[in-house]
Amino acid sequence: MKDKRNLSLVMDFYELTMSQCYFNDNKDKEVVFDLFYRKNPDDGGYCVFAGLEQVVDYVSNLHFEKEDIDYLRSLNQFSEDFLEYLSTIRFTGDIYAIPEGTPVFPHEPLVRVKAPIIEAQLVETALLLAINHQTLIATKSRRIVQASEGRAVMEFGARRAHNFDAAILGARAAYIAGCAGSATTYSGKEFGVPVLGTMAHSFIQSFDTEYDAFMYYAKTYPDACTLLIDTYSTLKSGIVNAIKVAKDYLEPNGYRLKGVRIDSGDMSYLSKKVRKMLDEAGMKDCKIVVSNSLDEYVIESLIHQQGAKIDSFGVGENLICSKNSPVFGGVYKMVALEKDGHMIPKIKISDNVEKVTNPGMKNLNRIMDKETGMAIADLLTLEDEVIDTTQDLTIYHPMSRWKYKVIPANTYTVRDMLVPIFKDGKLVYDLPSLEEIRAYSEKELATIWDEIKRFVYPQEYYVDLSEKLLNLKLEMLKKYK
Amino acid sequence: MKDKRNLSLVMDFYELTMSQCYFNDNKDKEVVFDLFYRKNPDDGGYCVFAGLEQVVDYVSNLHFEKEDIDYLRSLNQFSEDFLEYLSTIRFTGDIYAIPEGTPVFPHEPLVRVKAPIIEAQLVETALLLAINHQTLIATKSRRIVQASEGRAVMEFGARRAHNFDAAILGARAAYIAGCAGSATTYSGKEFGVPVLGTMAHSFIQSFDTEYDAFMYYAKTYPDACTLLIDTYSTLKSGIVNAIKVAKDYLEPNGYRLKGVRIDSGDMSYLSKKVRKMLDEAGMKDCKIVVSNSLDEYVIESLIHQQGAKIDSFGVGENLICSKNSPVFGGVYKMVALEKDGHMIPKIKISDNVEKVTNPGMKNLNRIMDKETGMAIADLLTLEDEVIDTTQDLTIYHPMSRWKYKVIPANTYTVRDMLVPIFKDGKLVYDLPSLEEIRAYSEKELATIWDEIKRFVYPQEYYVDLSEKLLNLKLEMLKKYK
Numbered sequence: 038m039k040d041k042r043n044l045s046l047v048m049d050f051y052e053l054t055m056s057q058c059y060f061n062d063n064k065d066k067e068v069v070f071d072l073f074y075r076k077n078p079d080d081g082g083y084c085v086f087a088g089l090e091q092v093v094d095y096v097s098n099l100h101f102e103k104e105d106i107d108y109l110r111s112l113n114q115f116s117e118d119f120l121e122y123l124s125t126i127r128f129t130g131d132i133y134a135i136p137e138g139t140p141v142f143p144h145e146p147l148v149r150v151k152a153p154i155i156e157a158q159l160v161e162t163a164l165l166l167a168i169n170h171q172t173l174i175a176t177k178s179r180r181i182v183q184a185s186e187g188r189a190v191m192e193f194g195a196r197r198a199h200n201f202d203a204a205i206l207g208a209r210a211a212y213i214a215g216c217a218g219s220a221t222t223y224s225g226k227e228f229g230v231p232v233l234g235t236m237a238h239s240f241i242q243s244f245d246t247e248y249d250a251f252m253y254y255a256k257t258y259p260d261a262c263t264l265l266i267d268t269y270s271t272l273k274s275g276i277v278n279a280i281k282v283a284k285d286y287l288e289p290n291g292y293r294l295k296g297v298r299i300d301s302g303d304m305s306y307l308s309k310k311v312r313k314m315l316d317e318a319g320m321k322d323c324k325i326v327v328s329n330s331l332d333e334y335v336i337e338s339l340i341h342q343q344g345a346k347i348d349s350f351g352v353g354e355n356l357i358c359s360k361n362s363p364v365f366g367g368v369y370k371m372v373a374l375e376k377d378g379h380m381i382p383k384i385k386i387s388d389n390v391e392k393v394t395n396p397g398m399k400n401l402n403r404i405m406d407k408e409t410g411m412a413i414a415d416l417l418t419l420e421d422e423v424i425d426t427t428q429d430l431t432i433y434h435p436m437s438r439w440k441y442k443v444i445p446a447n448t449y450t451v452r453d454m455l456v457p458i459f460k461d462g463k464l465v466y467d468l469p470s471l472e473e474i475r476a477y478s479e480k481e482l483a484t485i486w487d488e489i490k491r492f493v494y495p496q497e498y499y500v501d502l503s504e505k506l507l508n509l510k511l512e513m514l515k516k517y518k
Numbered sequence: 519m520k521d522k523r524n525l526s527l528v529m530d531f532y533e534l535t536m537s538q539c540y541f542n543d544n545k546d547k548e549v550v551f552d553l554f555y556r557k558n559p560d561d562g563g564y565c566v567f568a569g570l571e572q573v574v575d576y577v578s579n580l581h582f583e584k585e586d587i588d589y590l591r592s593l594n595q596f597s598e599d600f601l602e603y604l605s606t607i608r609f610t611g612d613i614y615a616i617p618e619g620t621p622v623f624p625h626e627p628l629v630r631v632k633a634p635i636i637e638a639q640l641v642e643t644a645l646l647l648a649i650n651h652q653t654l655i656a657t658k659s660r661r662i663v664q665a666s667e668g669r670a671v672m673e674f675g676a677r678r679a680h681n682f683d684a685a686i687l688g689a690r691a692a693y694i695a696g697c698a699g700s701a702t703t704y705s706g707k708e709f710g711v712p713v714l715g716t717m718a719h720s721f722i723q724s725f726d727t728e729y730d731a732f733m734y735y736a737k738t739y740p741d742a743c744t745l746l747i748d749t750y751s752t753l754k755s756g757i758v759n760a761i762k763v764a765k766d767y768l769e770p771n772g773y774r775l776k777g778v779r780i781d782s783g784d785m786s787y788l789s790k791k792v793r794k795m796l797d798e799a800g801m802k803d804c805k806i807v808v809s810n811s812l813d814e815y816v817i818e819s820l821i822h823q824q825g826a827k828i829d830s831f832g833v834g835e836n837l838i839c840s841k842n843s844p845v846f847g848g849v850y851k852m853v854a855l856e857k858d859g860h861m862i863p864k865i866k867i868s869d870n871v872e873k874v875t876n877p878g879m880k881n882l883n884r885i886m887d888k889e890t891g892m893a894i895a896d897l898l899t900l901e902d903e904v905i906d907t908t909q910d911l912t913i914y915h916p917m918s919r920w921k922y923k924v925i926p927a928n929t930y931t932v933r934d935m936l937v938p939i940f941k942d943g944k945l946v947y948d949l950p951s952l953e954e955i956r957a958y959s960e961k962e963l964a965t966i967w968d969e970i971k972r973f974v975y976p977q978e979y980y981v982d983l984s985e986k987l988l989n990l991k992l993e994m995l996k997k998y999k
Contacts, residue, residue, distance in 0.1 A: 041522040046704040047682055049674070050715030053703065058721070058738045068724065091681075108707040114742065154724060161718075162702075165677035166685055173680075193530070196646035197845050199654075199680035199688070201528055204647055206681050221643075222534065223527040226589040234531030237642075239852040240539070242864055243549065243635060257539045261595065269867070269998070301868065354845045363844035364678050364835045371720040383723055386750070387782065517750070 045099050046108075048162040053109065056155040057119045064122075067130075068157050069373035069380065069398045072148035072164055075391060078176055078362035082495025083485060085179045085478060086141045087210045088171030089134050089458070090468055092148070095163040096128045097464055099156075128156050129462035133455040135401070136469070138213050138478030140485050141172075142498045144435060145401050145415050147367070149455055154374075161369045170203065171210040173365035177356055178214035179482070183490060184333035186340060189217035189349035191233050193328060194357025207357045213474050216356075217349070228471050235298065241268040247275065251282040255294075259287060263296035263326060266311070271299055276311050280318045296324035298351070304329055305343035312346035324348035331355060333492060370394045384513045390436060395506065396513055401454040404430065404444060405484065412484045413444060414499035415454070419506050424451045432501035438511070442499070526580050527589075529643040534590065537636040538600045545603075548611075549638050550854035550861065550879045553629035553645055556872060559657055559843035563976025564966060566660045566959060567622045568691045569652030570615050570939070571949055573629070576644040577609045578945055580637075609637050610943035614936040616882070617950070619694050619959030621966050622653075623979045625916060626882050626896050628848070630936055635855075642850045651684065652691040654846035658837055659695035660963070664971060665814035667821060670698035670830035672714050674809060675838025688838045694955050698830070709952050716779065722749040728756065732763040736775075740768060744777035744807060747792070752780055757792050761799045777805035779832070785810055786824035793827035805829035812836060814973060851875045865994045871917060876987065877994055882935040885911065885925060886965065893965045894925060895980035896935070900987050905932045913982035919992070923980070 059066070077084055101109075106124050109115050115123075130152020141147055148164060150157050182190050192211040198204035208224035218231035225232035236254060244250035247269055255262045264282070266275025276297065283294040297315070299307050304327045315323045328351030339345040354360055372394060373380045382397035398420040404413045416424075416432050424430060427446050434440035458466040469477070488496040502510065540547070558565055582590075587605050590596050596604075611633020622628055629645060631638050663671050673692040679685035689700035690709045699712035706713035717735060725731035728750055736743045745763070747756025757778065764775040778796075780788050785808045796804045809832030820826040835841055853875060854861045863878035879901040885894045897905075897913050905911060908927055915921035939947040950958070969977040983991065 044682055044704065046707055047676065047685060048703050049676060049701040050703050050706070050713040051701065051717055051721075052715075054715055054739065055717050055721045058717075058734055059724075061738060062734060066724070068720075070720070105707065109703075112706075112713070114739070158718075158720070162676050162685075163682075166679050166681060169678055170681040170684070195528065195530060195643050196850075197650055197847070198647050199839070199844075200647060200651040200683035201525055201644075202681035202683040203651070204528060204643075220530040220532065222529050222531050222590075223525065225531070225593075226527055226586065232531040232593070234533075234535055236532055236536050236539075237639075238866060239549075239551070239639070240532075240536045242852050242866065243540075243547070243855055253539055253543060257542060258535065258595070354847070358680070358844045360845050363680075363839045364841050366678070366835070369677075371723050374724055385719060385723065 040094060043098065043100070043102060043105070044095060044163065045101055046105055047166070048159060052158045052161060054114065055158055057115055059154050060119045060122055064153060064155055066154045067151060067375040067380070068154045068371055070150045070157050070161070070369050071146040071372050071394070071399070072150070072168065072367055072369045073144055073146050074365065074367045075143050076366060077143060078173060078359060078365060079180065079492070081176065081180065082489040082491060082498060083140045083142060084172055085175040085214050085482070086135050086139045086147055086172055087137050087175035087213050088168040089137045091167040091171070091206065092134070092164050093458060093464060093466070093468060095167065096132065096160055096459060099126070099128045099160065101126065126156065126159070127462060128160065128459065129153065130156055130459065131457070131461065132459040134458050135454050136456060136477065138474040139454070139481050142415060142500045144395065145417065145500045146399060146455065149398070151398065165367050165369055169365040169367045171206055172367070173359050174207045174210035174357065175214040177359040178211040178216050180333040180492065181336060181350070181352055181356055182215035184336040185350055188347065190215070191349065191351045192216045192219040192221070192356055193351040194353040195221045197354035198357045203357065209471065211356060212471060213478055215475065215479060230471070235263045236265050238265065238268045241265060248278045248281060251278050252286060255282050255286050259290065259292040262287065262292070262294055263298055264294070265300060266297045267299050267301045271302055271307050272310055276314050280314065280320065283320060283323070284318070294320060294323045296326050296348070298326040298328060300328050302329070304347065305339050305345040308346040326351060328353065332361065337492070372396055373398045382509060382513065384510065386514065386517050393436070393514065395435065395502065396510055397506065399506065403452040403454050404432070405450045405452060407448050407450055410484060411486055413449060414442070414501055416501050416503060417506055418503040419509065422503055422505055426451060431504060432499065433504060433507045435500070435502050435507070438507060442501070521575060524579065524581070524583060524586070525576060525644065526582055527586055528647070529640060533639045533642055535595065536639055538596055540635050541600045541603055545634060545636050547635045548632060548856040548861070549635045549852055551631045551638050551642070551850050552627040552853050552875070552880070553631070553649065553848055553850045554625055554627050555846065555848045556624050557847060558624060559654060559840060559846060560661065560973070562657065562661060563970040563972060563979060564621045564623060565653055566656040566695050566963070567616050567620045567628055567653055568618050568656035568694050569649040570618045572648040572652070572687065573615070573645050574939060574945060574947070574949060576648065577613065577641055577940060580607070580609045580641065582607065607637065607640070608943060609641065609940065610634065611637055611940065612938070612942065613940040615939050616935050617937060617958065619955040620935070620962050623896060623981045625876065626898065626981045627880060627936065630879070632879065646848050646850055650846040650848045652687055653848070654840050655688045655691035655838065656695040658840040659692040659697050661814040661973065662812070662817060662831070662833055662837055663696035665817040666831055669828065671696070672830065672832045673697045673700040673702070673837055674832040675834040676702045678835035679838045684838065690952065692837060693952060694959055696956065696960060711952065716744045717746050719746065719749045722746060729759045729762060732759050733767060736763050736767050740771065740773040743768065743773070743775055744779055745775070746781060747778045748780050748782045752783055752788050753791055757795050761795065761801065764801060764804070765799070775801060775804045777807050777829070779807040779809060781809050783810070785828065786820050786826040789827040807832060809834065813842065818973070853877055854879045863990060863994065865991065867995065867998050874917070874995065876916065876983065877991055878987065880987065884933040884935050885913070886931045886933060888929050888931055891965060892967055894930060895923070895982055897982050897984060898987055899984040900990065903984055903986055907932060912985060913980065914985060914988045916981070916983050916988070919988060923982070
């Protein structure tokens with residue numbers, strides 16, 4: 038389902054002021070922009086790419102309605118000719134992108150836009166914000182899912198999200214990355230994310246006793262009964278009443294208590310005590326859900342250092358705001374520009390070596406090891422380069438001719454990672470379903486070595502350059518010196 | 519303008535599972551919920567309340583369409599009776615809230631909802647996320663505006679925002695808190711936020727030379743020409759070309775160069791050098807704008823420790839994501855519940871003293887010093903209490919009878935801070951314009967002592983209780999022991 042708002046004006050105002058200049062100058066000039074990022078959040082070793090479907094929505098819809106044009110006119114900065122031009126503009130360029138759910142790495146193009154310069158600029162802000170946000174949340178979610186080692190992770194963070202879209206699309210990104218579901222009902226309806234939820238403390242408080250509240254809930258949902266047991270005292274009251282309701286009502290009527298949830302206190306200590314009480318009551322099948330300030334580090338510690346007895350995790354603000362690392366720094370840089378009918382590579386220099394861009398219209402290749410099926414490295418090549426897998430492949434560090442690696446002939450395969458999304462403004466990509474994206478992501482993540490996925494000081498995944506691209510880059514840098 | 523989406527389903531799923539229980543039990547039971555927070559972001563001393571207008575939109579619009587009901591039916595958890603009930607539900611309760619732009623403090627009700635229990639639950643998630651997000655961004659923005667000491671602050675963060683709403687409504691919150699404007703064009707059209715922007719590095723790169731790019735821009739916007747001078751080298755190239763364009767074109771044609779923008783490198787060093795060069799060229803009126811990883815701490819240091827020559831600041835991710843402190847922890851707690859026709863106060867206990875709630879339906883009073891006009895403290899009272907300003911006023915620490923303060927008779931005035939927004943489901947509040955909110959916020963912030971507004975270890979503003987409320991609270995706590 039498409040967003041009913043026309044979000045076209047969600048763009049930095051400078052896209053419009055620049056565009057008016059281009060309009061007066063040479064509006065049909067083609068350019069190529071790469072969208073990439075420089076650093077993994079949380080000092081991690083990878084990201085999970087997400088947000089492409091919303092980019093497709095934005096680009097497909099890009100247009101200005103009369104009220105938009107009227108607003109722009111009211112600012113007294115734009116000529117009538119330019120406004121007239123804007124009123125009929127549509128995106129007519131090419132967009133290539135990595136499929137959603139793919140593990141991605143710094144400095145590689147996630148999206149490549151080739152379009153007339155005005156169109157390429159007008160989509161900048163929306164592309165960045167859509168991808169920055171969902172990639173951030175998918176990445177954080179994946180880390181949490183990874184830490185949980187097969188236990189279900191549920192996304193519970195809507196109330197702390199940075200407004201509606203962050204809740205709605207954050208739930209989508211979390212599901213792509215392997216969360217079992219979300220509490221955000223809208224995302225269930227909109228995207229088919231499984232929705233989950235039982236009760237709040239206020240529910241317990243609204244009954245005279247905790248037992249009454251549990252009993253009422255059990256009678257309403259006898260076959261899906263998970264009880265929140267920490268409103269008064271988890272061990273003295275909550276778990277006792279939960280077991281009582283199971284014995285008084287559920288079990289005599291042929292049902293089982295599905296789970297108990299603990300939302301405060303020490304998750305390790307409480308889960309072990311609760312597990313013991315449940316087991317002693319013959320309720321080994323009753324699951325323990327916890328949901329108190331969890332993130333990947335706490336979960337890893339609960340499982341490995343404390344041996345906590347937890348079956349699933351509900352995660353809130355640390356996931357939905359990526360609290361430890363709340364900014365995903367995707368950027369959008371011009372890498373080529375048409376001049377006299379030819380595309381000329383462009384480079385953005387910087388005193389900071391990390392910030393120098395890779396020039397030219399490029400392809401992104403993922404080099405896979407034939408024997409293990411695992412990813413060896415990503416390789417940026419210029420558009421016209423072809424890799425012959427029957428030859429040794431030499432891949433170069435992005436700034437140095439002297440640092441390279443040779444992959445022996447016939448030991449590797451090459452995957453072209455950028456797939457066509459729009460051609461001449463026409464959507465040519467068959468958008469996968471959310472379930473397909475999620476399954477694909479799981480499969481792709483399995484091709485990345487665990488060393489890369491380690492939370493602390495991960496091994497760096499190579500994103501290298503072909504010799505031809507490196508030579509071009511170093512030559513261009515020399516010219517600026 | 520209202521959001522065209524029906525966002526009603528942006529609610530945690532448990533609101534619906536609980537509601538079905540209430541529906542079967544006693545759906546007309548009235549409850550009172552307080553929305554409050556416990557801790558200022560960034561260890562600050564205050565917050566700027568924002569997001570109420572979007573709460574009004576959500577509550578006014580709350581309804582489920584056929585497609586929503588169909589979706590809920592598909593989950594096989596809800597009875598037809600309940601779905602039928604949901605399909606006609608509207609909010610019929612009372613909502614009181616603090617006006618947007620008001621400086622607010624931990625543990626005081628920002629919003630008070632009194633409604634039939636189902637309705638009070640259904641609005642929980644949206645109220646929290648709308649207020650958590652905008653209050654977070656307004657607060658961060660205010661800190662940055664405060665640090666800038668009268669220099670203009672522009673919000674430039676859309677591309678790093680947590681998706682569309684975070685960009686759109688973040689710009690709104692930033693403007694309320696005193697930012698001069700935003701780059702997000704949509705927010706200009708939607709809310710009247712002044713929009714600003716000139717050019718990106720890609721614009722400079724798209725011309726053969728920096729001089730050509732500047733000249734083209736100057737000719738297009740001769741009376742609003744701010745040039746980005748750090749694409750190649752700020753001092754060796756950017757400022758030189760900017761001055762050249764001023765001398766070659768702008769000044770001979772009766773215009774002045776309005777400003778230059780520096781987006782990388784050391785803001786202090788560069789701004790001083792650039793200022794000197796501009797002054798020597800007779801361009802003392804040309805403003806210097808900087809925009810490189812700024813926040814309140816960097817700005818304070820630039821101004822006070824380095825004496826940087828900066829006229830205005832463009833702030834991105836640190837503002838729009840509140841990067842240092844990206845989660846605003848507003849909560850929504852039941853404080854009273856109808857029983858046998860009477861409202862019974864409720865308390866939420868916790869081992870953590872900070873987390874114990876203040877029971878009962880309360881008013882929030884701001885006590886103002888008559889002589890200075892400054893705020894002395896906020897005082898929570900029970901609904902039926904009246905403060906006689908001709909008497910001494912004793913205000914109590916929220917947990918202790920022994921810690922209190924006496925405000926002498928006739929030295930203070932009392933403001934009732936919670937104003938009616940909805941009564942019996944009807945909107946009774948005349949929503950102020952964004953300009954009005956912004957001006958009100960400025961005025962209100964001036965009534966808060968600077969000691970409270972200090973960034974580091976601020977003085978704590980008192981949010982105290984009346985004797986009657988404290989007694990009620992301590993009695994209720996005793997019962998749970």
